[in-house]
Amino acid sequence: xxxxxxxxxxxxxxxxxxxxxxxxxxxxxxxxxxxxxxxxxxxxxxxxxxxxxxxxxxxxxxxxxxxxxxxxxxxxxxxxxxxxxxxxxxxxxxxxxxxxxxxxxxxxxxxxxxxxxxxxxxxxxxxxxxxxxxxxxxxxxxxxxxxxxxxxxxxxxxxxxxxxxxxxxxxxxxxxxxxxxxxxxxxxxxxxxxxxxxxxxxxxxx
Amino acid sequence: xxxxxxxxxxxxxxxxxxxxxxxxxxxxxxxxxxxxxxxxxxxxxxxxxxxxxxxxxxxxxxxxxxxxxxxxxxxxxxxxxxxxxxxxxxxxxxxxxxxxxxxxxxxxxxxxxxxxxxxxxxxxxxxxxxxxxxxxxxxxxxxxxxxxxxxxxxxxxxxxxxxxxxxxxxxxxxxxxxxxxxxxxxxxxxxxxxxxxxxxxxxxxxxxxxxxxxxxxxxxxxxxxxxxxxxxxxxxxxxxxxxxxxxxxxxxxxxxxxxxxxxxxxxxxxxxxxxxxxxxxxxxxxxxxxxxxxxxxxxxxxxxxxxxxxxxxxxxxxxxxxxxxxxxxxx
Numbered sequence: 001x002x003x004x005x006x007x008x009x010x011x012x013x014x015x016x017x018x019x020x021x022x023x024x025x026x027x028x029x030x031x032x033x034x035x036x037x038x039x040x041x042x043x044x045x046x047x048x049x050x051x052x053x054x055x056x057x058x059x060x061x062x063x064x065x066x067x068x069x070x071x072x073x074x075x076x077x078x079x080x081x082x083x084x085x086x087x088x089x090x091x092x093x094x095x096x097x098x099x100x101x102x103x104x105x106x107x108x109x110x111x112x113x114x115x116x117x118x119x120x121x122x123x124x125x126x127x128x129x130x131x132x133x134x135x136x137x138x139x140x141x142x143x144x145x146x147x148x149x150x151x152x153x154x155x156x157x158x159x160x161x162x163x164x165x166x167x168x169x170x171x172x173x174x175x176x177x178x179x180x181x182x183x184x185x186x187x188x189x190x191x192x193x194x195x196x197x198x199x200x201x202x203x204x205x206x
Numbered sequence: 207x208x209x210x211x212x213x214x215x216x217x218x219x220x221x222x223x224x225x226x227x228x229x230x231x232x233x234x235x236x237x238x239x240x241x242x243x244x245x246x247x248x249x250x251x252x253x254x255x256x257x258x259x260x261x262x263x264x265x266x267x268x269x270x271x272x273x274x275x276x277x278x279x280x281x282x283x284x285x286x287x288x289x290x291x292x293x294x295x296x297x298x299x300x301x302x303x304x305x306x307x308x309x310x311x312x313x314x315x316x317x318x319x320x321x322x323x324x325x326x327x328x329x330x331x332x333x334x335x336x337x338x339x340x341x342x343x344x345x346x347x348x349x350x351x352x353x354x355x356x357x358x359x360x361x362x363x364x365x366x367x368x369x370x371x372x373x374x375x376x377x378x379x380x381x382x383x384x385x386x387x388x389x390x391x392x393x394x395x396x397x398x399x400x401x402x403x404x405x406x407x408x409x410x411x412x413x414x415x416x417x418x419x420x421x422x423x424x425x426x427x428x429x430x431x432x433x434x435x436x437x438x439x440x441x442x443x444x445x446x447x448x449x450x451x452x453x454x455x456x457x458x459x460x461x462x463x464x465x466x467x468x469x470x471x472x473x474x475x476x477x478x479x480x481x482x483x484x485x486x487x488x489x490x491x492x493x494x495x496x497x498x499x500x501x502x503x504x505x506x507x508x509x510x511x512x513x514x515x516x517x518x519x520x521x522x523x524x525x526x527x528x529x530x531x532x533x534x535x536x537x
Contacts, residue, residue: 003422012294013254031266034258036295036379037370040425055422062251062294064331068370 001044003053004164007072009097010082011090012061015116018147019082020058023157028148035060038072047161054160066096070104077164078110080156085115085131085144086123094134110163111140114156119146209388216306222394223318225311237310240281248283248292252276255297263383266301275301278313285317293329295374302378302390323397328373339398340369341462342455343405350406350448354413361421368428372405382433388442399450407445411437 008016017032017039024041039058044051057072059065073079081097083090094113101111113135115126128144135142141159145152210218220226256272265271278300283292299319303312320326327335344365348355358365371379376393378386392400409416416424 013258029261031257031261033261033379034255034294034297036298036374038367038429039371040367040422040429042422042426060294064291064293064329064333067332068366071364071366 001051001053002168003042003055004077004168005055005057005075006078006080006160007057007059007069007076008080008082009059009069009073009100010061010080010114011084011087011093012063014061014082014084014087014090015147016061016080016082017058019114019116019145019153019156020056022147022150022153024056026150028150030148034062037065037068045157045161047158048165050165052161052164054157066100069100073101073104073109076105076109077167078112078160080112080114080160081140082114082116083126084117085126086117086120088125091115091126091130091134098138110167111138112156112160112163113140113142115142115144116147118144118151119148209391212306215387215391216311219303219390219394220307220311220315223315224322225314225318228318229311229314232314236285237281237313240284240313241277241309243280243284245280245283248280249276251292252279252283252297255294259297259301260378260383263301263305271301271304274304274309277309278304278316281313282316287317287321288326290320290326290330293374296329298375298378299325302376302383302386305387323393333370333374336370336373337466338459338462339373340366342458343369343402345454345458346402346406346450347409349454351409351413354409354416357417358424361424363421363424367425371429373401380429380431385433385438388438392442399452399455400445402450402455403445403448404441406448407441408436410444411441 008020010016012034017035018028020041021032022028024043035058037060041056041058042054043056044053046052057076059069059072079101081094081101083094085091098111101109113131115128115131131142131144134140141163143152143156143159145156147153253276256275257266257269259275260266260271263271275297279292279297282288282296282300296316300312300316303315307315320329324335328339344355347358347365376386377389381389389401389404392404396403412427416427419427
């Protein structure tokens with residue numbers, strides 16, 4: 001089974017670890033420990049009759065740890081940028097996280113934008129329209145979740161799985177025609193008459 | 207090995223680290239002053255972590271410990287000689303100190319750890335000492351467990367994946383509190399050297415199984431050890447037997463620093479080269495533009511000349527016509 005690397009990033013205490021814990025253990029701990037450095041979890045999901053093994057890299061959100069993150073983005077198939085809908089600053093940081101992704105990968109990676117903590121609707125500071133706007137501007141997929149209630153968390157990972165499969169198929173299709181071209185080139189070169197080649201050599205053109 | 211009994215632990219940490227001397231030198235009740243200085247930015251940063259420290263400990267579940275932790279960390283942030291600010295990871299260290307020391311003692315022990323055990327260099331922005339320690343650890347792994355080192359290399363399992371977590375929290379997010387305390391005891395005695403010995407001994411005990419496991423199982427284990435599978439008495443015992451040379455550690459530290467410098471110089475060179483190339487490109491573009499402009503001017507000039515010739519021709523024609531007319535009139 002193929003593994004796919006997914007990198008979670010976003011400001012401190014927006015709920016990266018909680019979203020992952022909800023997905024893996026279907027559990028929520030209001031005080032999950034702060035992630036120092038990086039954490040790693042993996043799970044297999046089934047989408048569209050295929051199984052996909054996800055390697056989830058959960059990174060630290062404190063500004064100081066941002067220098068460690070590029071190496072995790074480098075080999076990711078997909079990046080999830082999380083912010084807290086009750087915290088404007090975490091929404092503004094999206095730009096920084098995007099830059100990190102683009103510096104490492106250009107446009108060669110799928111990006112999901114996730115607004116977490118929909119259970120705190122009363123304290124909302126970022127509207128869904130803003131999220132949509134931001135996502136559409138950059139061509140990201142977006143979703144709002146609540147790790148606490150479980151709202152949309154399953155859907156998020158289903159969508160992640162589907163996107164990854166799609167991308168993977170595209171890649172494979174891109175590699176195939178190249179191979180065909182190569183083989184046809186080889187045939188051409190093999191079809192050349194060796195005598196003619198010799199004649200050419202003897203004629204000694206410039 | 208049992209480590210230090212709980213009732214002595216606080217005092218032993220306090221004295222071994224040199225915190226007792228720091229506190230004796232302090233004539234002005236510094237801690238009480240520092241914890242009262244308002245520092246809203248620091249407070250906001252630290253408060254995010256208060257409920258997310260030692261989350262399985264009763265004091266933190268019942269929220270009786272958070273205010274003590276806040277006081278110590280705020281005092282640390284206001285401390286004049288603080289060169290590294292607040293970094294996640296410190297919350298765990300301070301919280302562990304507070305399990306056995308009062309706030310003032312915990313504060314001075316934290317200061318002593320930062321100053322005497324290189325922790326300040328570890329937490330500074332860019333984590334300079336973490337980088338060095340990770341490099342030293344790589345060399346140790348290569349020397350003491352070469353098979354495992356090669357296996358990790360083959361799997362692209364780089365050690366920074368686990369060293370940041372191990373070293374920045376003193377293993378408290380990897381092991382249970384019980385084990386962490388024992389590790390801390392030895393750390394206060396022997397500093398970094400012992401920490402490396404423990405790491406080697408630990409990985410040696412896992413070597414056989416790790417050599418057969420895929421990437422994901424190894425990483426999961428390294429980040430979250432299942433303690434029921436770890437024979438700690440044996441690991442502590444073996445750790446002590448591992449002979450680490452301080453010379454080697456120093457040599458590797460210098461090696462890393464040199465490599466880093468070389469890298470930085472190379473990056474600078476590349477940047478400069480790029481800048482020069484860009485300059486050249488700009489010049490070329492300018493030259494091209496100038497050339498084009500000149501060509502255009504020439505063309506214009508030529509056109510002008512042609513025009514002039516035509517005009518002259520026209521003039522001549524006109525003159526001729528006028529002459530003809532004059533002739534006609536005369537005739």
